[in-house]
Amino acid sequence: MADNTDLPHAVVAIDFGTSYSGYAFTYRDEYKKSNNAREIFHNSWASGIAGNHSVKAPTVALFNPNKEFYSFGYEAEEKFSELTEYKKHKGWYYFSKFKMQLFDKMKLSRDLVTADQSGKVLPxxxxxxxxxxxxxxAAIHQVNRVSEKDITWVITVPAIWTEPAKQFMREAVIKTGIDEDKLLLALEPEAAALYCRYLPTTRGGKDENDILGFLNQGGRYMIVDMGGGTVDIAVHEVSEDGKKLTEIIPASGGAWGGDSVNKRFFNYFDKKIKHKSRILKQSRTSHWMALECSFEAxxxxxxxxxxxxxxxQVPPVIITEGELDIDFAQSFKLNISNKDFRSFFESANDIISHMEDIFGRVADIELILLVGGCAQSDYIANMIRERFSDKTVLVxxxxxEAVMEGAVLFGFDPWTVSARMCRHTYGIDCSRKFREGFHREEYRKEIDGRDMCQNIFSKVVTEGDILEFSEKCIHDQYFSSHKDKSRQNIVMKVPFYASTDKSCRYTTDQSCEQIGIVEVTPPVDGWPDHVKYRIEMYFGRTEFAVKVFNDADESECDAKFDFLLEQKIPELAPISPAPAQVQAPAQPAQVPAPDPEREKTRCVVS
Structure with a gap:
């Protein structure tokens, strides 16, 4: 934990979910209290359609015909419902489930568009x-005990998201006016793990004090974050002193959240109403929303x-216009067989199958923690308990609220997860001295009078490496030439790749894909004729980070990762870096032995 004087004055955490979103916050003086005395605050969102209050609102956004933002959450639902009832919704944009557009994307662009429920698109x-x-x-209005500039902001993202998706979310938040230096991204299962450690009231088979003792005294546990869109599964190992967590297998999961249950039901229901769902959803929006609330319950x-x-319970207008086979004289309720209703939860089998796979690869996991909206489903939780009866399963x-409140705690102590495991093998595109009989002939090219091989995948870190928060992976002794005056002020853009093959050799291999660039801005007076520099990369954080240093004077260049690829990227092609090195404050990462083919030369700007 940071020294009290270094703690933020206040932390606001936004849990931006596929189906529901909300925020929580607390102040420094509250955070310093004991677990039982500490208070974390929420907003209360009121739903006119469902007739209740909740700490989260639906993740739906409404824009007017001029493409201007109008409202969000329950307010957006109710306004759009009103517009459709009076046939005035034409031209309006109503977006839902749009967060899923970032799921499982290795490549993303800032030009990405998203479609509303009628097919109209906006950026x-x-x-x-x-x-x-x-x-x-809304949060700024409610957090009134400190100045806005003294707030640290935390945004939650799925742990299975790619770096491009994380950057897209970061840039979206910065566009709201938040200071980039005051913004942290928290991985959802990690935030939930913090919640469970500090606020350990649970439902399950063990006394909560036993669980608290377990989480503070070493051991391994699995956390299954079952949200609306995705399910994130992470496995952590607790340090012997109980203060730090290490991710011991890359976070994984799939699109098996609560929305998959809803889709199965509405596919079933669509057949019952002779495939009129699309029409009724648009023409009888408020009634359709009431049906969704009824099924959710x-x-x-x-x-x-x-x-x-x-x-x-089905709204009468849906029964009538959908020609649903229900006898009004008896009730307004649709009778669903027990077998059919259970079939809506088929995605729970995908979750369990994935958990089985992880248990087959990782030993000594004693505890399973279930969090997220779907964890409140007794049916799904008991399916997991029954399958893993030899484990302790707690909810x-x-x-x-576990992710949302845990993200507040993360804002005060973002170093709790001290090491993370690499999901892929990462490297840089470069050229090396050509070796007859070893390199591919088609990649041979003369560069500045030297016989070189292009498209070399220069590995920085390997899939499965466990890297600490402050651990550096160093590639040094890169060279670049800027004799040509037109190149003295060029922004160097070094291609950055991910591979699913630990032994990847070329960036053209099928396993290899460019996911971004390392962008290096020239000094104010431009680059010298020759530049020798080193690149330091950090993979043990919630977001990848990079630093570039000029070896001549140890000055740090202005550098960053950019994972939001444009259609065409001008690039710098580094040539033959020295072997990657790792400098770690504690245990070293599992890095490969140096490749004897690597030689120190220089790089040119393409």
């Missing part, structure tokens, strides 16, 4: 930033021991 960065801005403004009420059929009492 995705606009939809994200305006939605986040709504939450930011039944979904959460489902128990593993439930044997009777499920009777679902925090506020499972839906």
């Amino acid at each position: 995705a960065i606009t939809v994200f930033s305006e939605s986040l801005g709504y939450l930011v403004r 039944k979904k959460r009420q489902m128990r593993s021991k439930t044997e009777h059929n499920i009777r679902l 925090p009492t506020k499972a839906e």
Whole structure:
């Protein structure tokens, strides 16, 4: 934990989910209190359609026909419902589930567009930033004990997101006006783990004090974050002193969240109403939303021991216009067989199968923590308990808020997860001295009078390496030539690649894909004729970081990763760096032995 004088005055955490979003916050003096006395504050969102209050609002955004942001959350739902009832919705933009557009994307562009429910598109960065801005403004209004400039902001993202997706989210938040230096990204299962450590009230088979002792005295646990869109699964090892966590297998998961259950139900329902879902959803929006709320309630009420059929309340107008086979004289409820209702939860089998795979690869996991909105489903939680009866399976009492509140704690102590495992093998595109019979002939090229091989994948770090927060992976003795006057003020753009093959040799290999660049800005007076520099990369953080130093005077260049690729990127092709080195404050990373083919030469700007 940081020294009290270094703690932020206040932390606001925004949990921006696929289905629901919200924020939580607290102040420095509250954070310093004991776990039982500490208070974390929330907003209360009111739903006119569902008739309730909650700490999260639907992740839906409404824009007017002029493409201007109008509202978010319940306010957006209710306004769009009103517009559709009076047939005035034409031209308006209503977005939902748009966060899933960033899922599983190795390549993203700032020009990404997202479609609303009618197919009309707007720039995705606009939809994200305006939605986040709504939450930011609401939080600023409520956090009134400190100045806005004294707030540290935390945004949660799935641990299975790629670096391009994380950067897209970061840039969307910065567009709201938040100072980049005051912004942290927290991985959702890690935030939930912090919540469980510090606020360990749980539902399960062990006394909560036993669990707290376990989390503070070493051991391994799995945390399964079951949200609306995705399921994130992470495995952590607790240090012997209980103060730090290490990620011992790359976070993984899939699109198995609560929305997959909803999709199966609405596919079933669409057949019942003769495939009129799209029409009714647009023409009878408020009634359709009421149907969604009705199913959500039944979904959460489902128990593993439930044997009777499920009777679902359906709005009368949906029954009539959907020609649903329901006898009004009897009720307004749809009778769903127990077997059919259970089939809606098929994605739970995907979760369990994935967990089985992890248990087959990682030993000594004693505890499973279930968090997220879907963790409140007794049916899914019991499926997991029954399959892993030899493990302790626990669900925090506020499972839906675990990520949001844990992210607040992360803002005060972002170093709790001290080491993370690399999900891919990463490297730089470079050229090396050509070796007859070893390099591919088609990549041979003369560069400044030297016989070189292009398209070499110069590995920086390997999939499976565990790297600490402050651990540096160093590639030094790069050279670049700037004799040509036109190149003295060029922004160097070094191609950065990810590979699923630990032995990848060329950037053209099928396993290898460019995911971004290292962008290096020239000094004010431009580059000298020859530059020798080293690159330091940090992979043990929630976001990758890079530093570039001029070896001549040890001055640091202005450098950054850019993972949001444009259509065509002018690049710098480094030539033959020295072997990668790792400097670690504690245990060294598992880096490969130096490759004897590497030689020190120089690089040129393409």
